[in-house]
Amino acid sequence: MKIGKGVEWGAHSCALLALLPPDATLSGYALADFLGVPTPYLAKQLQALSRAGIVMAKRGVAGGYRLAQQPEQLTLWDITAAIEGTTPSFRCTEVRRNGPCGASAAECKKPCPIAAAFRQAEARYRDALASVILTDIIADVASEARPARKKRITDWVRRNAASAA
Amino acid sequence: MKIGKGVEWGAHSCALLALLPPDATLSGYALADFLGVPTPYLAKQLQALSRAGIVMAKRGVAGGYRLAQQPEQLTLWDITAAIEGTTPSFRCTEVRRNGPCGASAAECKKPCPIAAAFRQAEARYRDALASVILTDIIADVASEARPARKKRITDWVRRNAASAA
DNA sequence: TAATAATGGATAAAAAATATCCATAATAGA
DNA sequence: TCTATTATGGATATTTTTTATCCATTATTA
Numbered sequence: 001m002k003i004g005k006g007v008e009w010g011a012h013s014c015a016l017l018a019l020l021p022p023d024a025t026l027s028g029y030a031l032a033d034f035l036g037v038p039t040p041y042l043a044k045q046l047q048a049l050s051r052a053g054i055v056m057a058k059r060g061v062a063g064g065y066r067l068a069q070q071p072e073q074l075t076l077w078d079i080t081a082a083i084e085g086t087t088p089s090f091r092c093t094e095v096r097r098n099g100p101c102g103a104s105a106a107e108c109k110k111p112c113p114i115a116a117a118f119r120q121a122e123a124r125y126r127d128a129l130a131s132v133i134l135t136d137i138i139a140d141v142a143s144e145a146r147p148a149r150k151k152r153i154t155d156w157v158r159r160n161a162a163s164a165a
Numbered sequence: 166m167k168i169g170k171g172v173e174w175g176a177h178s179c180a181l182l183a184l185l186p187p188d189a190t191l192s193g194y195a196l197a198d199f200l201g202v203p204t205p206y207l208a209k210q211l212q213a214l215s216r217a218g219i220v221m222a223k224r225g226v227a228g229g230y231r232l233a234q235q236p237e238q239l240t241l242w243d244i245t246a247a248i249e250g251t252t253p254s255f256r257c258t259e260v261r262r263n264g265p266c267g268a269s270a271a272e273c274k275k276p277c278p279i280a281a282a283f284r285q286a287e288a289r290y291r292d293a294l295a296s297v298i299l300t301d302i303i304a305d306v307a308s309e310a311r312p313a314r315k316k317r318i319t320d321w322v323r324r325n326a327a328s329a330a
Numbered sequence: 331t332a333a334t335a336a337t338g339g340a341t342a343a344a345a346a347a348t349a350t351c352c353a354t355a356a357t358a359g360a
Numbered sequence: 361t362c363t364a365t366t367a368t369g370g371a372t373a374t375t376t377t378t379t380a381t382c383c384a385t386t387a388t389t390a
Binding site for chain 4: 226
């Protein structure tokens with residue numbers, strides 16, 4: 001069971017975008033530079049966030065990305081779902097239909113108990129991620145406990161953000 | 166996020182082995198036949214279960230596999246962990262160390278809040294699977310509600326099991 | 331000794347994740 | 361209107377993981 005690194009990048013991107021002044025944007029290049037990850041591949045993840053309505057993309061000169069939602073509304077599950085998709089991790093191949101004692105279709109009306117258990121487990125996983133809002137994440141970075149780092153970041157954002165007319 | 170099909174096969178294998186009379190075994194070939202899956206690849210999954218102490222393997226004539234634990238003691242998490250391993254699905258690459266505002270080692274003493282959230286979520290996932298015992302799974306197959314199927318299966322097991330001397 | 335059955339290692343094929351590139355479309359400013 | 365800029369979507373390449381097979385070895389029983 002593995003989660004692609006796009007999710008990590010997407011979460012960090014959203015955390016950074018949350019620090020932007022209203023109506024300002026950061027370009028895909030600037031985000032990739034800040035995170036230290038390959039630009040074109042991060043662009044793919046940002047596209048997914050854009051399609052999901054998590055970030056707003058603006059093309060052209062002084063374009064870029066900004067959050068499309070309030071940080072209190074945006075959960076870690078939203079970001080994960082947008083980038084990883086929502087297909088269940090456990091893929092039931094209906095093994096019980098196979099072999100010399102294979103069950104008939106009628107005998108398989110109820111879902112396989114193994115698949116049902118995994119569905120439950122994934123629901124708990126999803127619930128846990130959905131209980132984490134972006135604010136919880138940026139609290140760490142923007143915390144007053146680390147004023148030096150906070151200043152470095154907000155300064156960088158100010159220098160690299162593009163402002164709408 | 167994906168789970169290999171070995172987990173599904175392993176769970177079904179354990180469920181079937183739970184129906185064996187005491188001290189009887191089923192060979193890898195018989196199990197693969199029953200489940201309708203490729204024998205050599207299932208063998209790999211059974212090896213993992215054997216190494217984890219979930220099933221007992223006996224070589225040689227009249228050898229095969231049987232459960233090494235009581236069905237009430239064995240959880241779906243045990244089987245999943247044995248076959249998929251226990252490496253976390255979210256791999257934190259410490260993105261915060263990167264880029265023009267990369268954090269120093271000292272600033273990263275606390276785990277990244279994103280990674281921490283995923284660790285929590287995985288713990289909930291694990292808890293959910295650990296709350297399902299093998300008995301819950303075989304209840305479906307062996308249920309009195311499906312006497313015809315139950316008889317087919319127990320008859321097949323009787324025909325294909327090898328008994329210890 | 332012969333037959334049987336799991337083990338571990340090596341290897342191969344298929345699928346998915348990771349990563350890049352480019353042509354196109356949209357936007358702002360000159 | 362022209363140009364520079366920036367995101368988009370598609371195509372493609374590379375690497376890693378998953379899936380699968382095979383074989384020589386070891387253990388066991390009759």
